[in-house]
Amino acid sequence: MATGATSDGLAFGPVNGADDSSWSGIPACEMVEKPSTTQHEGSNTCVTSSCPITSSRLCTVGMYLSARLAEVGIEHLFAVAGDFNMPLLDEIVKNKRVSLISCCNELNAGYAADGYARARRAAAMCTTFNVGTLSALNAVAGAYAHDLPLICIAGNPSSLEIGTRKFIHHSLKSGYDLSQRRIYRETTADSVAIEHAETAPMLIDRAIASAIHHCKPVLIEVCVNISTALVPAPTRLPVIINKTPPSNMLLVEMAVNATVALLKGAENPVVVVGPQVRAAEAEEATMNLVHMLGCSAAVMADARGLFPEDHPAYIGVYMGKVGFPSTCVERVEAADAVIFVGTEFSDLITCGYNLHVKWEKAVQVGIDRLKLPSQDFGAIYMKDFIQALAEAVNSKDYNSRQRCWHSENKMATRESVTSFLSNGGIANGFGESANGNYSGIANGDGKAAKGEIAKGVNAGGETVNGDNAIANCISGCVASLGVAAAASTCNADGGGLPHPTTSTIKLNGTNLISNDKDGIICPLSVYQMDRRLAGEPLTLAAVQSTVQRILTKETTVIVDWGDSLFTALKLNLPGGARMEIQSKYASIGWSLGATLGFALGKKGSRTITLIGDGAFQMTAQEMSTMIRYNVPAIIFVLNNGWYMIEECIHPNPLYNQIQQWDYYKLVDVFNGTSSSSKGKSQGFRVTCEEELEGAMRSALVEGDGVKLIDCRIDKEAFSEDLLFFCQTMSAYGMRKENTKLTL
Structure with missing residues (x-):
């Protein structure tokens, strides 16, 4: 079977002989055979050569749309029912792979779709003409600002109203009101109107492909009388989307060479990770770049989790002067080379643009462009550039910096005292931070101990190794509060702080450190214990x-x-x-x-x-x-x-x-x-x-x-x-x- 493609990067191909209903979720009983002699209102053939549908069976427009939603990983549709979208909802929920989530209002449905798109590849919501769709506009604008593929489906009045002068309820003016579509232009990458069944498959495919490709919302309007019209049922997996077109590799090579030249001689480079890394699917590539450079890594406040915070290169959250810990802010702003990957600077996330980075030594990598101090590059996509840069710096000179991870990035900080387990040690009985080497632990006399991995200092000031390190230290620190500490088993593998695998530490009969079935470790600092006792x-x-x-x-x-x-x-x-x-x-x-x-x-x-x-x-x-x-x-x-x-x-x-x-x-x-x-x-x-x-x-x-x-x-x-x-x-x-x- 031949394959086809559209200009939007949408490619089609067979699915290993899969039956119609095996992937689309549409029950076979809901399909009908294509009529042989009569022409249905929803024509049995597509009008464009790019459409892949060649089925001998038919389904409704709503079922077709539902199959496409399921195909891009959407299993829940957030909706508020209205008279113009209820027939469409009836068709969509016939697909057992898509569950309807009926929300209290359209704004919240949009917020829910925003959250869903952050967890999945895309999200969808369905509202009714104007009053519902415009109510959701604020949430759609937020999704647009944050590069989220949100498929907005609107149930519209009957296509028979097109060209008339009638005033239809929910309209802003008489005639077939197009205000909804015009208003949404500023918050969507594409919008399509399903006013004829013949073009429905092509337009649905185009809109969904645009949402995924651009990582932006799209609007799909479906006339109420067209939602139940018949179209050829999808028979094979059509949406294989090339989300990121290939970069201009000549430009990539030029940009990499310029970046390597900027990094040459840098003693303390830092990579700062931003939220666009998710849209570019460049998390692994970014982590590999940090590994090859052997440098420190920080994240913006809106990119937490896109770089693992238990990685030895991680130093904290950079948010201008309110970043945490303060040592992270100092490290980023003192760096002699900074690579910003997928960062988007706004007044809020930078505390009023309160940034003091050496911009003459900064590289800013966007989704599809690159900014160096003296030149800008277009047609360069983030993942391609990061991978090429990592290959270029894969040398001993860069890798030797990894020795700094444990000694510099994991130093304890005063700000982390109240969380008991600090970035580099455990707070002592007097609220002071342990001056540890990666996992130093303070002693029971309130003095900072210079510890090594899996070492602690007991109540008598003696250094202990291995299994009982944390328990002995804690019992010394909090003996005056009547805390009984049992032995703890440490897991000190150099990849993070040693954690007890089985431990029980009690204060007045209450577990202060314990593990539940999910492996949750629950420590409280001495300071917090004292406050809790005081009520x-x-x-x-x-x-x-x-x-x-x-x-x-x-x-x-x-x-x-x-x-x-x-x-x-x-x-x-x-x-x-x-x-x-x-x-x-x-x-x-x-x-x-x-x-x-x-x-x-x-x-x-x-x-x-x-x-x-x-x-x-x-x-x-x-x-x-x-x-x-x-x-x-x-x-x-x-x-x-x-x-x-x-x-x-x-x-x-x-x-x-x-x-x-x-x-x-x-x-x-x-x-x-x-x-x-x-x-x-x-x-x-x-x-x-x-x-x-x-x-x-x-x-x-x-x-x-x-x-x-x-x-x-x-x-x-x-x-x-x-x-x-x-x-x-x-x-x-x-x-x-x-x-x-x-x-």
Whole structure:
């Protein structure tokens, strides 16, 4: 069978003799034989030579679209039903490979699709003409800003209305209203209107290919009377999309040579990883480049998880002056060569463009272009360039820098004391950071110990090796608090800090370090133990510490803007874990809808959400959808009664103070504990660390369902990072003259 291709990079080919229904998900009983003598309204042949359909059977336009969605990995369709899209939804759900997720409103459906696209290759949502599609526009704009393939499907009025002067409900004006399509032009890579069945297969294929190829949303309008029209059923896998066209290899060679020349003589180069690495599918290539260079690697706040944080080259999060730890900021800005891979600089993610990098020694690698200090290159795609550069620098001169990983990148920092396990050691009994060599451990006398891998210092100040290192050290540090420590087995392989594999350390009968069935290690610092004993009010540091202890390699942390972000910045993500934030578009409330989509898109993972109470109030009803579909998620609502990020920028209680809700009661309001909702969702109200610990123990017992933890935090307990960030952003926004950027 011959193959064909379109100009959009869409190629077609057979699927090893697979039957129609074996891959498309369309039940054979839903197909009909092609009529031999009559011409159906949906013509039985395609009008373009590029269409691959040669089936002897027919399906509806809606079923065809559903098959194509399943083909690119979309198993859930987020939708809000309306009279113009209900017949289409009826056809789509006939495909058993696509499940309908009925959302509370279109904006939240768009946010959910955004989260789903981050977990999968693409996402789709379905709305009704104008009122529904325009309601979702804000979410689509966010997906466009963040390079997410989001297929927006709109049910339109009947094609019979085209050319008439009738005023159709939901319209902005009389006649067949095209406002929806025109408005969406700024937020989509392509838009198609299915007004005739004959062109439906070609236009559907084109739109989906455009979404995947450009990593941007597309709009597919389907007239209500065409959604059930018959078209040739797909018989073979058609969408083999060349997402990235081949680079101009001559330009690649020139760019690599120029970059190698820039790197020549650099003693402390740094690679900074940005979010576009995901769209370019260049994660492995970037990690290999770091390995070949033997240099340090940092990530932007919106790229966490795209470079493994347990890699010995990892030094932290670069976000201007609010990056974490502060040593990461210092290392990046002191580097004599910086390679920015897939970074996108915005005022928010750079703290008001508060960057002090040596731009004359910087290389910026985009998805399809490259910027050097003295020249720019186009027609160069990220993955091709990174692979070519890695090959070019694969020499002993570069690899010798790997000796610095353990001695420099893993030094302990004062900022990490409250998480107990610091980047380079364990905090001592006096809250001081261990001055360790990769895993130095402080002694029981409160003195910093220079340790080696898998070594510790016991209560008597003696260095111990191997199995009992951590337990002996901890028992010495916290003996005055009545802590009994059992022996711990260390896994010190040089790839990270030694972790106990089986351990129990108790404080007044409560496990402080333990392993559950998922291998979660739960340490608390001495400082935190002391605070919990005193029963002091809940703090952001306590929330951060609690989240840290339940992170695994399967965890994704989804955060909104504000102290949700600055709390999450201090988390140490295990290898494989991720963090998602809408860094550029920054639509407050995005994270709750995104949690719904991401949790459905990444099965078997643990999704944790950090969201402020103001952001939660904007999209709260989507928690009802999460309960309805028994979505597993743990949601921390940081409840201080204010839009605190706004208050720090421009104080005024008139519009920054919000109405107080009993958020934990919403689980009952949405019937989360009823038998009809499988009764697995729970709500908790916590005001101190002890209550937070109890809530987490209860939440982790039952993995399914929504666990909402209403964290009551004092208004004045916001972080210093948030205050500095807001003051800097306020000054940047109110500046009297424009600053020249050298990006």
